Amino acid sequence: MASVELVGVSKSYGAVNVIPNIDLTLDDGALTVFVGPSGCGKSTLLRMIAGLERISAGDVLIDGRRVNDATPTDRGIAMVFQNYALYPHMTVRQNVGFPLKMAGLSRSETDHRVEAAADSLQLSSLLDRKPAQLSGGQRQRVAIGRAIVRQPKVFLFDEPLSNLDAELRVQMRLEIARLHKQLAATMIYVTHDQIEAMTLADKIVVLRAGRVEQAGKPTELYHDPDNIFVAGFIGSPKMNFLKARVIGETEGGVHLTLPEFDDADIALSISGTRPAIGEEMRVGIRPEHFGERGDIVLRTEVEVVENLGGTAYAYARGAGGVVLTVGLADPQAISVGATFEVRFSSNRAFLFTEQGLRVR
Structure with a gap:
């Protein structure tokens, strides 16, 4: 185990x-997830930590040691890629043990490590099979096993579940979470899927255009986003953003109207500098925070109801044309085309400037 510092x-x-x-x-010992849209730089950042990309400036420290000029082998890392990169002519046992063979470990030590890794990944019965005889999830576990046997200081995962179907992705997320708990290892995991990030991470680093937008615990990013990008990226379905205009101040807050919803009034508490009267803002509300109770009422027309079994969402259009995503407790109570009053509590809403910065 080791800390990593950039x-x-x-x-x-x-x-x-x-x-x-x-x-x-x-x-040290945490599972950190780099998350962001395609092209945001998360895989490039991971590859720089691994030593597969040279950095242009700055320092990478692993366990306090500067490793800028160290080879990937000398950094004490092991990497699991999106494509499994297994040798098709080798058995599972040979694939998992290959890095140990190349390192010159004894046959007995190699066998011991391979069997221990296979046991932790439920691969013991598959050791004599070749990759073509395995499912996608089994192949990914073999790739993870090949990383485990090296006993690295840091595990690096570069979108390891992207090639799996939805059911296998859920299963492998659980496998990786269990493995992290079992090994108590330092892990860095790259994904574009914020659900993977929320379910796996001790710490999430949200990236956009190569910059860190916010870093923190999953619950911190969900409940207290720094800007409109993080607020919209973390949470599924994504947060609704409503145009708002400041019309006055309240005791301890600000008074706004929502022009896309018949100029509905909303008063929000803020502790910082109050925006100027007339300033354009954005009010954010998560789909799951709509309910039968709340001090804010918006009139909409239901366009689509998405019933997912345990959960359901309505897509409802306001008078200004904007479509809201609304979580439903009872999807049977509304019908497409009907007028629908949605409610939320002002203390569940978020306020952002027109430039996307959070106003607290």
């Missing part, structure tokens, strides 16, 4: 700066 790390390709000056500390 100090002023940046990456440029010629004149294009794709990772501009990141400072980040990843705790």
Whole structure:
């Protein structure tokens, strides 16, 4: 196990700066998830930690040791890729044990580590099979086993579940969470799937255009986002954002109207600097925070009802044309085309500037 620290790390390709000056500390023994949309730089950042990409400036420290010039082998890391990268002519036993063979470990030590890894990953009965005889989930477990036997200081996962179907993704998320708890290892995991991030992470790092938008515990990012990008990215379905205009101040807060919903009034408590009267803002409300009770009432027309069994959502349009995603307790109580009053409590709402910054 080891901590990982990035100090002023940046990456440029010629004149294009794709990772501009990141400072980040990843705790010893924690499972940290880098999450963000495609092209945000999360895989590039992971590859720089691994030593597969040279950094343009700054330092990478693993367990307090500067590793900028160290090879991937000498950094004490093991990486699991999106494609399993298994040798098709080798058995599971041979694939898992291959890095130990290359390192010159004895046959007995190699067998011991392979069998221990296979047992932890429920691969013991598959050791004599070849990759073509395995399912996608089994192949991914073999790739993880190959990382485990190296006994690295840090495990790196680069979108390891992207090639799996939905059911296997859920199963493998549980496997990785169980493995992290069992090994108590430092892990860094890259994904574009915020559900994976929320369910796996001790700490989430949200990236956009090579910059860290916010880092913290999953619940912190969900309940207290720093900006409109994080608020919209964390949570599924995504947060609704309503146009708002400041019309006055209240004791301890601000008074706004929502022009897309018949100028409905809303008063929000804020502790910082109050926005100016007339300023355009955004009010955020999560679909699951709508309910039968609440001091704010919005009139909408239901366009689609999405019934997922245990949960359901209505997509309802306001007078201004904006469509809300609304969590439903009873989808049978409404019908498509009907007028639908949705309610939420103002203390569940978030306030953002027009530029996307959070107002607290």
